[in-house]
Amino acid sequence: MRKVSCLVVLIVIVFSCKQNSNKANNSVTTKQEHQLLNIKKSKTNIVLDGKADENAWENASWHPIDQLWLGSSYSENDFSGRYKLTWTNEALYLLAEITDDVLLDKEPDPLKAWWDDDCLEIFIDENNSGGHHQFTHNAFAYHIALDGNVVDMSTSEKGKLYNLHIESKRETKGDTSIWEVKILLYDDTYTDDGVNTSITLKPNKKVGFALAYCDNDTSANRENFIGSIAVEGDDKNRGWIDADIFGTLLLTK
Numbered sequence: 001m002r003k004v005s006c007l008v009v010l011i012v013i014v015f016s017c018k019q020n021s022n023k024a025n026n027s028v029t030t031k032q033e034h035q036l037l038n039i040k041k042s043k044t045n046i047v048l049d050g051k052a053d054e055n056a057w058e059n060a061s062w063h064p065i066d067q068l069w070l071g072s073s074y075s076e077n078d079f080s081g082r083y084k085l086t087w088t089n090e091a092l093y094l095l096a097e098i099t100d101d102v103l104l105d106k107e108p109d110p111l112k113a114w115w116d117d118d119c120l121e122i123f124i125d126e127n128n129s130g131g132h133h134q135f136t137h138n139a140f141a142y143h144i145a146l147d148g149n150v151v152d153m154s155t156s157e158k159g160k161l162y163n164l165h166i167e168s169k170r171e172t173k174g175d176t177s178i179w180e181v182k183i184l185l186y187d188d189t190y191t192d193d194g195v196n197t198s199i200t201l202k203p204n205k206k207v208g209f210a211l212a213y214c215d216n217d218t219s220a221n222r223e224n225f226i227g228s229i230a231v232e233g234d235d236k237n238r239g240w241i242d243a244d245i246f247g248t249l250l251l252t253k
Contacts (some may be wrong), residue, residue, distance in 0.1 A: 010011070029152060031130025036248030041203065042086040045095045048180045050171025057095055060084040065096075065211060067237040070225035077101055077175075079215050079226060087251055093119065094181040094211070096120060099176040101175050102217040103146060104117050108151040108224050111159040115214055116222045120144045122166070122237050125208025125248050126185045126199065130244040139208060139243035143166050144181065153240070154192050165198075203253050208246035210239055 012237035041054035064248030068074070076099070098120070105117050115121075116247040133139035135157045143151045148168055154160035168181040183206065185197035212227040226239060229247045238245050 002125075006198060026113070031125075031128060031246075031248075033128075033219050033248045037085070037209075037247065037249050038150040038252050039085045039087055039092075041251065041253055042088055042093065043086055043089070046086065046180070046182065048167060048169040050169045050178045050180055052095050052178060052180060053147070056093075056187075057084055060086055062097075062216075065098075065213060065226055065228045067227045067228045067230050067236075068224065069212060069231060069239075071223050073226050074215070074226070078217070079202045079213065079224060081213055081226065083211055083228065085209075085249065088215050089202070090184070091198070092183040092185060092201065092207065092249075094122065094179070094183060096177075096179040096211065097182070098177045098179065100177065100213075100215060103172070103177070104218070105146040110145060110147070110151055114130040114145060114149075114151045114159060115144050116216055116220070117214065118146055118216055120168075120179055121212040121214060121224070121239075122181070122183060123208070123210040123212070123243070124183065124185060124189050126164050126245050128206040128208040128246075128248055129245070130208065130242075132241065133243050134189075134241040136213060137192075138188045139242040139246070140165070142166055142183075143214070144179070146170070149223065154194070160192065183243045190228045201251060203251055205251045207251070208243050210246045212239065223244040238243075 045205045062082045080099045082097050083246055103118050121141045136231045141152050150162045151159050152164045165184050190196050210229050214222045215224040216222040231245050
C-alpha cells in the first residue's frame with residue numbers, strides 16, 4: 001500500500017511540474033518578425049571613405065527611409081533617404097544616402113538634446129529578441145551626430161557616448177550626404193562599466209534592425225523623425241524604447 005501511495009505522489013509531482021513548465025513556456029513571447037531583409041556578406045573589406053565603391057555596395061539593394069514617425073509631413077526637397085547593408089565577420093556595415101536641404105548641429109555638447117540636431121539613428125537588437133530596452137542593453141538606439149559622436153541612453157538613464165561601437169564617415173555634396181558606417185554588435189550581457197567584447201557575425205544569424213533620421217532645419221526641437229519601417233498605432237516614436245518594432249536582418253553568405 002505504501003508503494004502505491006508513493007507512486008501516486010510521484011505521478012502527481014511529475015504532472016504538476018510538466019504543467020508548470022508548459023505555463024512558463026507559454027508565457028514566453030517572441031518578437032513578431034516583419035520586414036525581413038536578406039543581407040549578403042562582403043567578400044572584401046569595407047573602407048569608410050564615403051565613396052561606396054566596393055563590390056559589396058554595388059551588389060546590395062537599396063531600401064527606403066520613408067516612414068514618418070514624428071512631426072509634420074515633409075517634401076522630398078526637405079528630406080529623402082535610402083540605405084544598403086552588408087556585413088563581415090567583424091561588423092555590420094551601413095551605407096545611407098540622405099538628401100537634406102539644411103544640416104543643423106546647434107548643440108556643441110554631444111550629450112545634450114542630441115535628438116534635436118540632424119543625426120542618423122541606428123537601432124540594433126543583436127539577437128533579434130525584441131522587447132523593452134529604454135534603459136537596458138537588450139538593444140541599442142545609436143544616434144550618430146554630424147560630428148561623428150555616437151550617443152544612446154545608458155543604464156544610468158542618461159545619455160552616454162558609445163563611440164567605440166560605431167565608426168562612421170560622412171561625405172556631403174550639395175544637399176546629399178553619403179554615410180558609411182561600421183557597427184560592432186554586442187549581446188545583452190553588455191555592461192556600461194565592464195569589459196565588453198563585440199560578437200563575431202556568422203551566416204544565418206538574425207539581427208533586429210531599424211534606421212531613422214532626425215531632421216531639424218531651424219527649430220528649437222527636431223521637426224521630423226523619419227524611419228525605415230512602418231510602425232502601427234498613433235505613437236510611432238517607440239524605437240528607442242521597444243525593440244519589437246525593429247525589422248529583421250538575415251545574414252547570408
